[in-house]
Amino acid sequence: EPEVTQTPSHQVTQMGQEVILRCVPISNHLYFYWYRQILGQKVEFLVSFYNNEISEKSEIFDDQFSVERPDGSNFTLKIRSTKLEDSAMYFCASSLRAEGYGYTFGSGTRLTVV
């Protein structure tokens, strides 16, 4: 069964450092998403991406965040200057269609900012 792959599974970084979280969506999917989940809390939407541009973003997705699909295969989330409160699980997801149908989530990257 096709799956969304995320690397690394765990990333530890110092406050103020830049991090890049990587995702390989399902190959024929067209819509890509990043979500985050702070420990013990609900999953929160960050950003959606379609046709090489951001479709929608939440209040969490401020100027410190950016996304990119550099090569038609990978989908990355960059945090320019990490803060302690960025510590969370970050999930990538992809779907074939818009409107939330047929989402597949990756297993996530646990980001720890120290």
Place this chain on the structure above:
Amino acid sequence: GESVGLHLPTLSVQEGDNSIINCAYSNSASDYFIWYKQESGKGPQFIIDIRSNMDKRQGQRVTVLLNKTVKHLSLQIAATQPGDSAVYFCAENRRYGGSQGNLIFGKGTKLSVKP
């Protein structure tokens, strides 16, 4: 306030019993709802979905019920097994504002199955 939320944070059931997990939503414009299962250290796993033009949908051992009148969603798991132990989230897709498919998640209910 919360748009999508769950009534109970934890639910403990005996193996073999049926489980019912509830969810409330507040946006009547939402037209697509999904239940996800999340095991420790893993991403949300799709269980079952339902569109707003339906009030019931059945899968293998799972049933989702949608009551649009009171904006309530429930997940029923028949003959609950130890492998069903996980956190269950409901999520909704909002159509207003040209949403491109971002999901709004509830807080989750932890289901524990006792052998």
